[in-house]
Amino acid sequence: MKRTLLPLNALRVFDAAARHLSFTKAADELAVTPAAVGQQIRTLEDVLGTVLFRRMTRNLELTDEAVRSLPALREGFAKLEEAVAIMQAGQGEERLTIAAPRDFIGKWLAPRLGLIKASTPARQVTILPSDGPVDFNAANLDAAVFFGAMPAEEELSGKLIAPGTIALVATPEIAANAKIVSEVAAQPLIEHPLADWRGWFEAHGVHMTDRSASLGVADAGLAIDSAVAGYGIARVPLVLAEADIAAGRLAVVMEPKVSDEAYWLIAPSAQWRQKKVRDLVAALGD
Structure with missing residues (x-):
């Protein structure tokens, strides 16, 4: 079933304005201008075909439709926050998952596990054997070791960690x-x-x-x-x-x-901003 694209940002602005009954106070909360709040509300009302606020002389008043919608809307935001937390749980800072070729794990990485553990004692480290192409999404990986030339995929970044001589x-x-x-x-x-x-x-x-x-x-x-x-x-x-x-x-x-190939630590570019990936690089010899 095709899902309707929800105007989530405008709904978030509506929730703030409804709590404060003030575009100015909602703007302060959201770190935008009152004019931007007003524009978002007008756009939302146009999309829904529904008036959400009555503009009074000194304040705002919610319409009956707006009042009835708020409990479901706020429950929806809570569910969205819960979903985001679930998405992040597998790659939270307390867990580090690395994939590497089996021979590299046994001969190079395993002797350095103490360094990785010492850098972050509370972090759970999981190492998965991977002798072929790496799928970061399927395995929920934080980083992987790859032998060869640096992968050319635009979404990946890499750091040389050992020569391939x-x-x-x-x-x-x-x-x-x-x-x-x-x-x-x-x-x-x-x-x-x-x-x-x-x-x-x-x-x-x-x-x-x-x-x-x-x-x-x-x-x-x-x-x-x-x-x-x-x-x-x-x-x-x-x-x-x-x-x-x-x-x-x-x-x-x-x-x-001397080989043109080497051992690279690779990860999607965004994941290099994670502290646990930076800690891993430091432990392996930044």
Whole structure:
């Protein structure tokens, strides 16, 4: 059923004028001029085809129709306020919902959860795995982490939070025997959707015809874990492997490749004004 477009602003002005029985006092409440109040009332009366006020010499008097309408009108405004509160509840300041790729959650974001919690101890934080396109409305998200080039959608804004440098990593023992491309090719290679081993070899002038047995895993995080376990060489974003490299569990094989892609924290432009999103940026290293 088609709904009539209600003149909500004019109705709000009518409610204020009806409470004060004065355009001047209603104007003070609404921070507008008395002339603007009078114009809104005249417009509303024209739209409704109903007289709402009798203009007396010194004051205003409500018509019978106006008096009868006020209880329902004020109940309607209360319901509108309730609806707005419900809309805002899922994205209130006390809740923060973030989506991110699974491997990024496990290797980069999870170790920083303490920083996020420490910045706002009372806030409930929810992290959702998302390895594909992000739908902010469907998941009621406040922010999301995206790997790639900064999304071009006009309604989204982003902040770079981690570089996308791609590195080959393996245990120090395997890395010591993989200093050139042919030696890398002789090692077991760990596959995952973003590894693009074929592209890496072709960039080094080598066509992958014969190759070592490889392991296929779901994401870069599992590829890193497999490399730590000594299975072979993984090709992954360097930031995800930094903790294992610092701990001596992994070493970088050959020279890392700087990528045009990166990890971005993205959100609809309006949501960057929310304190909880600003707090998140600060906690992750503004």
